[in-house]
Amino acid sequence: MNDDTSLERKLRMRSARIAVVGLGYAGLPMAVEFARAGFVCVGLDVDPYKVKAISGGLSPVSNVGDDEIASLRADHVLEASSDPRVLDAADAAVICVPTPLTPNNGPDLRFVEAAGATIGEHLHAGMLVVLQSTCGPGTTARVLRPLLESVSGLRAGDDFFLVFAPERIDPGNTRYTVKNTPKLVGGLTPESTRLGCLLYEACIEEVVPVGSPEVAELAKLVENTFRFINISFVNEMALLCDRLGVNVWEVIEAAKTKPFAFMPHYPSPGVGGHCIPVVPQYLQAAAREHGLLGELIPAANRINEAMPKLVVDKLERALEERAGKRLLNANVLLVGITYKPDIADIRESAALRVFLEAFSRGARVRYHDPLMPIVNLAGELIASVELDPIDLGVMDAVVLLTPHTGIDYDRIIRAAPLVIDTHSGLTPREAPNVVNIWVPEALAATPALS
Ligand SMILES: NC(=O)c1ccc[n+]([C@@H]2O[C@H](COP(=O)([O-])OP(=O)(O)OC[C@H]3O[C@@H](n4cnc5c(N)ncnc54)[C@H](O)[C@@H]3O)[C@@H](O)[C@H]2O)c1
Numbered sequence: 001m002n003d004d005t006s007l008e009r010k011l012r013m014r015s016a017r018i019a020v021v022g023l024g025y026a027g028l029p030m031a032v033e034f035a036r037a038g039f040v041c042v043g044l045d046v047d048p049y050k051v052k053a054i055s056g057g058l059s060p061v062s063n064v065g066d067d068e069i070a071s072l073r074a075d076h077v078l079e080a081s082s083d084p085r086v087l088d089a090a091d092a093a094v095i096c097v098p099t100p101l102t103p104n105n106g107p108d109l110r111f112v113e114a115a116g117a118t119i120g121e122h123l124h125a126g127m128l129v130v131l132q133s134t135c136g137p138g139t140t141a142r143v144l145r146p147l148l149e150s151v152s153g154l155r156a157g158d159d160f161f162l163v164f165a166p167e168r169i170d171p172g173n174t175r176y177t178v179k180n181t182p183k184l185v186g187g188l189t190p191e192s193t194r195l196g197c198l199l200y201e202a203c204i205e206e207v208v209p210v211g212s213p214e215v216a217e218l219a220k221l222v223e224n225t226f227r228f229i230n231i232s233f234v235n236e237m238a239l240l241c242d243r244l245g246v247n248v249w250e251v252i253e254a255a256k257t258k259p260f261a262f263m264p265h266y267p268s269p270g271v272g273g274h275c276i277p278v279v280p281q282y283l284q285a286a287a288r289e290h291g292l293l294g295e296l297i298p299a300a301n302r303i304n305e306a307m308p309k310l311v312v313d314k315l316e317r318a319l320e321e322r323a324g325k326r327l328l329n330a331n332v333l334l335v336g337i338t339y340k341p342d343i344a345d346i347r348e349s350a351a352l353r354v355f356l357e358a359f360s361r362g363a364r365v366r367y368h369d370p371l372m373p374i375v376n377l378a379g380e381l382i383a384s385v386e387l388d389p390i391d392l393g394v395m396d397a398v399v400l401l402t403p404h405t406g407i408d409y410d411r412i413i414r415a416a417p418l419v420i421d422t423h424s425g426l427t428p429r430e431a432p433n434v435v436n437i438w439v440p441e442a443l444a445a446t447p448a449l450s
Pocket of ligand 1: 022026044045047050097098111114118133167168169274
């Protein structure tokens with residue numbers, strides 16, 4: 001390839017133009033980091049709302065601030081467009097599009113394939129293509145590579161460089177950001193890996209080359225599945241401790257005193273977000289494709305999916321024991337419905353499953369979430385209600401789910417007749433109307449799960 005030295009020089013001089021394809025929770029923070037490092041970065045997105053927001057100096061995602069976008073726009077280092085022709089002038093294209101699941105829980109690569117086809121149409125010799133979207137082993141080499149080659153007529157490794165560098169962002173995490181979370185880089189060829197490393201070294205503190213795209217693809221799947229399975233284990237312990245009349249949080253604190261070979265995980269109403277419940281299914285699909293049963297992931301899934309039901313069981317029991325009421329027709333307010341605190345993202349949120357479970361048992365369910373003024377639940381638009389003391393007073397129960405920092409919990413506890421707290425079991429809120437679902441003496445144990 002005769003253009004490789006030119007790409008290397010541009011990366012070293014920070015004169016390369018970088019295109020980020022997909023400007024969501026993962027892509028926009030990455031684009032910001034490239035722009036901060038001095039590259040001119042152009043974001044390409046099919047969503048005109050996102051392009052308009054960024055062009056106007058606003059951030060369309062809650063893990064990037066408006067001020068950040070406005071300042072990079074003012075410095076002319078960040079652009080946004082929905083015109084794929086911006087790829088013609090790009091030296092590198094970084095794909096950050098969604099990788100959800102199909103209705104059968106299999107990998108849905110439609111967005112990766114669409115982005116690959118678009119890049120293929122504008123691919124030129126010497127260009128670097130990076131896939132950051134989470135995907136199964138072999139996607140870079142066996143799905144993206146042939147697509148790019150067939151659309152462009154160019155050959156990976158000879159005419160252009162191809163790399164997998166998994167996205168590891170944790171939105172809302174202020175300690176570990178794009179900049180200080182190590183970046184894995186697995187290229188199709190050693191030269192692809194070398195140039196991929198050069199790109200990221202400009203803006204990420206630690207860049208780790210690995211032997212192949214498959215190693216990087218699997219590393220990402222292993223990280224998230226490790227968490228998914230450990231959460232399911234602790235959730236199963238929560239169910240057991242509930243029967244035994246033991247506070248599972250105290251058990252975890254006790255186990256945590258071992259200084260080696262134990263990592264604490266905590267029970268919750270369930271797992272949510274675009275990664276933890278989704279990514280293990282990519283690993284499961286790979287296991288099945290290669291003739292393995294893959295038994296752990298389905299078992300973990302069943303346990304995690306039982307947690308919203310446990311919360312509603314506890315709600316039902318609290319209403320009966322504390323207020324002599326039934327869940328049927330009870331007015332229930334859920335507080336915090338995003339999948340994690342302080343992030344405006346409801347994808348796969350366990351709180352929404354609590355909503356649907358309580359609703360299916362006949363409760364009149366509403367929610368309060370300052371980050372989500374409206375949600376579309378099973379095709380119906382539902383608006384967040386305000387925490388008005390009068391409205392709180394007419395609720396039969398308020399369930400504290402996702403613990404956003406800005407919510408006035410004292411106000412809720414003062415005004416609501418019954419509060420079901422699913423937050424920490426170690427520091428339960430002390431008030432006669434509060435039931436903490438992890439504290440054994442708060443309620444009788446739940447009956448066996450069906
Ligand atoms: N959100 C996270 O916390 C997180 C963490 C780690 C990894 N990831 C991975 O990062 C990837 C992206 O996730 P996300 O959360 O940023 O998704 P997102 O939905 O927030 O953003 C994806 C963006 O891609 C755009 N898009 C879709 N198809 C496109 C196309 N053909 N061309 C251009 N733009 C297109 C969408 O309009 C959207 O703006 C996924 O593979 C995900 O697993 C996400």
